Amino acid sequence: MTVALSGKDIASQLEEKFPGSVEETGQDSLVVKSDSLLAVAGYLKDTGSLAFDYLNYITAVDYYSYFEVVYQLTSLKHNHSVIIKSRCYGRENPAVPSVVGLWQSADFQEREIYDLMGIKFEGHPNLKRLFLWEGFQGHPLRKDYL
Amino acid sequence: MEVSSDREYIYTSSELDQQEGQLIEEVKAGARESIPDPDAWLDEEVKRSIMLSSVDALLNWARRSSLWTAICFPACCAFEFIAAEGPRFDMSRFGMEILRASPRQADLMITAGTLTWKMAPVVRRIYNQMPEPKWVIAMGACAISGGIFRSSYNVVPGYNKIIPVDVYVPGCPPRPEALIYGVQMLQKKIAKEHPIPDLPQMLQRGKKE
């Protein structure tokens, strides 16, 4: 059975390594500040006891005052999983660092989020629209798209 | 023999994307009205001689008994179409077993699936590449009116905004038996056509001009 690690387990470890990176810890997820996201993700992937080598999915949710990008990571070796979130405030130019360098499965998923939500992923080699055509106005999955 | 290799690509990938995006926007802007169904067989006939009408019948029989389908399989209805081609609901009894990829050798397009604005210029191009005479069967609810996805931002509400449609087969997806019934209706429609141009009428028109 895959153990879903709760936010508090990981949060204490992360606070030691990267102080100030954790914004909130919830029951089954934790929110990380977007500028320390890459460092935290690298730590989660490379540390032996955590070894999160498999990225389940990346998605984004539009809560009106902020966008929340959700990552779920699983470790095939230890059979545990964790959910990491990162928020970007402001609707004009939301941006989050890209994790393509760590997990290649983020490639198409980040392009999809850019296409449908408008969140830019810094460091993505080929950030262009995936589903809709070049010249489409707007980002359909936002709550203010009609 | 040496081929010089300092020639750049004619278009880069992003320029291609921009050109295609513009094409899609043009198709979307021009597709407000539905294209009316071709209903040539409703015309009142001018008097025709018996010999011409039996050649008509022969040609119509030949055309309707060997409809070759062009591939246009976006979505789920494709699997009911393939099942209709399969060993159980055998469509090759109606002469339709040929499913070649090339639209140049086809005379029937069965549109099996939802049409999106991104796909619309492609479908129109395939339709234009088919030589006359050609017919279109709109298969499934998505092809008739956009179906369950009608209110979506990327779905064309029906194929008849892009290409003229002859027969509509409802269902989501229509059973293979329903599709075969639709094909038979199309065959009845083809049987009523007048492929031979009416010689007296043509001569008259030539005299006027």
Add this chain to the structure above:
Amino acid sequence: MTTTEMMTLKTEPFVLNFGPVHPSTHGVYRMRATLDGEVILDIEPVVGYLHRGIEKLAEERTYSGFIPLTDRLDYISPMSNNLGYCLAVEKLAGIKVPERAEYLRVIMAELQRLANHCIAVGSFLNDTGAYYTPFMYAFREREKIVDLFDMACGQRLTYNYMRIGGVSQDIPDEFLPALKRLVEQLPRWVDEYDVLLKQNEILLARTKGVGVLPRETAINCGISGPVARGSGVNWDLRKADPYSIYDRFEFDIPQGEAGDCYDRYRVRIEEMRQSLRIIKQAMNDIPAGPVRADVPHLIRPPKGEAYAHIEAPKGELGYYLVSDNSIAPYRCHIRPTSLINLTALREMVKGWKVADLIAIFGSIDITMGEVDR
């Protein structure tokens, strides 16, 4: 100058479009392949020709009203899509499913796996050149399975059978005897298919060693399902993170070693045999009882979020639901198995020829409804 020097040809790469309308691209998938002669240097996939905006439509439908839309995602295995979504809503709302419904769900999901692998193997062989014969053989067997589904829920392709809290209706009396007959006939057919193809020279030449996906790349690219297991990744959600009642059944997980097309094909054939094993066990143990929990049609799950994933025939299919206590989901994200499985395509095809590209692409087994949603 010698003759060989005089005959030196300098070539330059060119881009060939494998268009959305193509007999072997399993739907409306488009690739721009950069070729040097026949050898592939790079491919750039262009998707979105079937993007119907299902995730946006989820925000206008009710929770139960979204189930028919999930059918149209991976339209070759709709039962699995339904099951994944219902599990996600039940996790969000804390609904317990009655026993008989659980057994029915497992039977339907495994029958769906059989039907899906029939098409996957048939169209893979179609792509490698055995034009239509194995495809028609596989379709003949699929018709038998689809007949059972027709008996249970009245539909041949988009079943809409699972409901939140169970299944929509109980199976008729003829279902279990017909299922018993199918389960006795199908292993013989799988063996016959296997014998015809396992040692076939052309199949071996075209698929052995072709399109190798190394194990580390598979994990890094997030690949799941038979593609990952063909590369030696021992990960099947039915064993690693059991959902529904899969922990009560005994079955094996077939694995490949080399990660080439042939291994993926063999993994699928073995999975068909294991599915038949599970169906036999479920058929014997199915209890009587209600088939649906007492759940209102317009449910309002409490505020929160949930992610539920299942081992769909193509890989890990997951639904991430966010609820704000209203009758429609606030956000529904579908983890697209086929889109993520496509991430590895670039690595797998570099250096192979155009004909191998089609074979490798066919062995991944994607459905555009799931890629584009």
